[in-house]
Amino acid sequence: MTRQPLTTRQPLPTIYHGLDAAAVARLNSLTGQRSLNPGEYLFLQHTPAKSVYVLESGMLMMERSSSTGRRQVMAFMHPGNYIGITHNEHYDFTVSALAKSTVCEIPLKAFVVLQDEVPQLKENVRRIGGNILAHAFDQVFALGQKKAHERVCFLLKQLSDRLPQQRCHSVELIMTRQDIADYLGLTIETVSRAFSKLKQEGLIDVYSAHTIEIRDMAMIEELALAD
Amino acid sequence: MTRQPLTTRQPLPTIYHGLDAAAVARLNSLTGQRSLNPGEYLFLQHTPAKSVYVLESGMLMMERSSSTGRRQVMAFMHPGNYIGITHNEHYDFTVSALAKSTVCEIPLKAFVVLQDEVPQLKENVRRIGGNILAHAFDQVFALGQKKAHERVCFLLKQLSDRLPQQRCHSVELIMTRQDIADYLGLTIETVSRAFSKLKQEGLIDVYSAHTIEIRDMAMIEELALAD
DNA sequence: CGGGACCTTGAAACACCTCAAATATGGTGG
DNA sequence: CCACCATATTTGAGGTGTTTCAAGGTCCCG
Numbered sequence: 001m002t003r004q005p006l007t008t009r010q011p012l013p014t015i016y017h018g019l020d021a022a023a024v025a026r027l028n029s030l031t032g033q034r035s036l037n038p039g040e041y042l043f044l045q046h047t048p049a050k051s052v053y054v055l056e057s058g059m060l061m062m063e064r065s066s067s068t069g070r071r072q073v074m075a076f077m078h079p080g081n082y083i084g085i086t087h088n089e090h091y092d093f094t095v096s097a098l099a100k101s102t103v104c105e106i107p108l109k110a111f112v113v114l115q116d117e118v119p120q121l122k123e124n125v126r127r128i129g130g131n132i133l134a135h136a137f138d139q140v141f142a143l144g145q146k147k148a149h150e151r152v153c154f155l156l157k158q159l160s161d162r163l164p165q166q167r168c169h170s171v172e173l174i175m176t177r178q179d180i181a182d183y184l185g186l187t188i189e190t191v192s193r194a195f196s197k198l199k200q201e202g203l204i205d206v207y208s209a210h211t212i213e214i215r216d217m218a219m220i221e222e223l224a225l226a227d
Numbered sequence: 228m229t230r231q232p233l234t235t236r237q238p239l240p241t242i243y244h245g246l247d248a249a250a251v252a253r254l255n256s257l258t259g260q261r262s263l264n265p266g267e268y269l270f271l272q273h274t275p276a277k278s279v280y281v282l283e284s285g286m287l288m289m290e291r292s293s294s295t296g297r298r299q300v301m302a303f304m305h306p307g308n309y310i311g312i313t314h315n316e317h318y319d320f321t322v323s324a325l326a327k328s329t330v331c332e333i334p335l336k337a338f339v340v341l342q343d344e345v346p347q348l349k350e351n352v353r354r355i356g357g358n359i360l361a362h363a364f365d366q367v368f369a370l371g372q373k374k375a376h377e378r379v380c381f382l383l384k385q386l387s388d389r390l391p392q393q394r395c396h397s398v399e400l401i402m403t404r405q406d407i408a409d410y411l412g413l414t415i416e417t418v419s420r421a422f423s424k425l426k427q428e429g430l431i432d433v434y435s436a437h438t439i440e441i442r443d444m445a446m447i448e449e450l451a452l453a454d
Numbered sequence: 455c456g457g458g459a460c461c462t463t464g465a466a467a468c469a470c471c472t473c474a475a476a477t478a479t480g481g482t483g484g
Numbered sequence: 485c486c487a488c489c490a491t492a493t494t495t496g497a498g499g500t501g502t503t504t505c506a507a508g509g510t511c512c513c514g
Contacts, residue, residue, distance in 0.1 A: 064364065066453055070372045074364060087357025092364070129356055130314025136363035137291065137301060137319070143370035144412030145297045148502070177461065185371030187503055192462055209461055209511075226293055375470070404493065414471055419494055436479070436493055 013127045014080045015054060023118045030111065031104040036060075036097035042083070045094045051105045052084030058101025059174050063182065064093045073183035075135065076175060078162050082128045084108070098174045143185045146226050151184040152194040153223035156204070160214060169214035177209070240354045241307045242281060250345045257338065258331040263287075263324035269310070272321045278332050279311030285328025286401050290409065291320045300410035302362065303402060305389050309355045311335070325401045370412045373453050378411040379421040380450035383431070387441060396441035404436070 016024060034053075036042060042053060045064060060077040074093055077083060083095055083103070115122040142154045159171045173180070177188040184191065195212070198204045203220055205213040214220055243251060260283075263269060269280060272291060287304040301320055304310060310322055310330070342349040369381045386398045400407070404415040411418065422439070425431045430447055432440040441447055 064368055066368075066372070068453060070453060072368045072371045074367060085357070085360065087354060087361055092361065126353070126356075127314060129353075129360065130312070133312065133356065133360050133363060134314055134319065136360060136367060139367050140301060140363060140370060141291055141293075141299045143367060144299045144409075145293070176459095182371075188461075189463085189504080190502055193502090196462075226295060226297060415493075416472080416495085417470060420470095423494075 013124055015082055015124045017124050018120050031106050034103050034105050036101045038097055038099055040097050042095040043091055046090050049086045049089060049091045051107055052111055054104040055079050055081045056102040056104060059098040060095050060101060061098050061179060062093050062095050071182045073179055085129055085132055148186055148190050149194040149197055150223045150226050153220045157221055157224035169217055171212045173210045173212060240351055242309055242351045244351050245347050258333050261330050261332050263328045265324055265326055267324050269322040270318055273317050276313045276316060276318045278334055279338055281331040282306050282308045283329040283331060286325040287322050287328060288325050288406060289320050289322050298409045300406055312356055312359055375413055375417050376421040376424055377450045377453050380447045383447055384451035396444055398439045400437045400439060
């Protein structure tokens with residue numbers, strides 16, 4: 001069996017994929033815009049799930065917290081991402097903005113009705129759910145099986161995959177080290193040391209704490225996949 | 228906010244939930260039975276996904292392996308569970324039998340067609356997908372944030388929740404310590420020590436390696452939730 | 455330029471892992 | 485039914501990676 005990513009990923013579907021103009025128009029008629037400043041919450045864990053969202057610009061973070069204050073970041077979200085999948089009447093995670101962001105807000109009730117009338121829309125949501133699940137499984141594998149520096153590579157690869165194809169593999173880390181640590185199940189110090197180690201080994205350059213250049217993508221990928 | 232499980236769970240839906248007799252009959256007309264002995268594979272990671280399954284009896288395990296041999300167990304599956312959710316044309320995990328098991332095999336193509344004709348069936352699959360996702364998020368939280376003995380409690384709670392409501396909280400661990408370790412992102416020795424520690428603290432009794440009695444369910448739950 | 459938040463680095467503690475040996479378990483054939 | 489065997493589990497000792505605690509440095513914004 002040839003070397004390959006554990007999960008083969010199609011281009012990420014959006015809820016708009018393959019919709020005709022009429023459907024898009026109907027969808028847009030339901031939606032409202034919302035702006036978020038860094039640190040602001042889109043919604044809170046345990047509050048009623050009355051809307052779903054599509055991220056237009058900026059970056060969001062999805063996290064789950066226990067009452068003891070332990071926090072797990074579940075995902076970092078990029079433009080185009082659909083937000084609000086839940087099997088409850090309540091959100092079971094919090095979503096907040098890492099950067100100035102804008103989202104489309106779609107009332108859940110109306111969205112569900114529209115899905116029944118536009119099968120392609122329902123299909124899109126189904127596919128997105130599948131992608132989210134695949135992402136969650138990747139994360140389970142990473143947290144269960146990978147070492148600290150491999151987990152950091154796992155994140156770097158995820159972020160660089162979101163970038164438009166380009167020669168220079170420069171990655172903007174908009175989130176803080178604490179966010180990264182809580183995403184990877186580590187501490188900020190361990191994350192910091194992992195970056196230092198990768199830098200020292202020549203796999204990356206750290207221009208500033210939030211601007212990383214990947215110098216050896218092949219090696220980063222190998223570590224990311226732990227393959 | 229009152230103490231509560233991180234994820235509130237409805238009674239687990241099956242694909243049969245709310246179907247009328249005609250729909251069930253049509254579904255059954257598609258399905259074949261299959262028997263598995265312990266250790267036997269239902270299907271392998273990276274093989275074409277041509278069927279989905281419903282576990283009738285026994286216990287299955289879903290796992291993902293990398294080519295270096297690192298293995299992550301994603302789930303243990305109980306009767307009624309639906310198996311084969313994938314967003315690929317290939318399964319991205321292996322499913323094998325822990326005990327003698329029987330499954331219903333449903334050809335994927337025909338199942339998809341039937342879903343279009345029976346909206347309730349499609350709805351059931353959607354709900355199941357949501358449950359699987361919720362389970363995956365729980366696991367991410369556990370692997371990212373919990374200590375070894377808390378992860379073991381997390382598993383004990385998951386298994387005891389599957390049991391019919393009864394006074395004595397006796398849990399059968401059908402899987403090996405290695406399976407448990409690979410599920411929780413630990414080693415067999417650490418799992419074994421965690422059991423010993425819980426036993427010594429009087430939270431459980433270990434009758435044999437595969438038969439555990441939970442003596443202090445409240446405490447186990449507290450550790451499981453890390454709340 | 456000053457201050458607060460964020461990040462990095464170091465040293466020591468700790469949890470978990472690795473390696474090794476002893477013990478228990480469960481299945482099989484006598 | 486029992487003895488035996490292979491396999492699985494437990495336990496111990498020592499090593500490693502990650503965390504914790506602490507200090508110093510850097511960046512960014514007013």
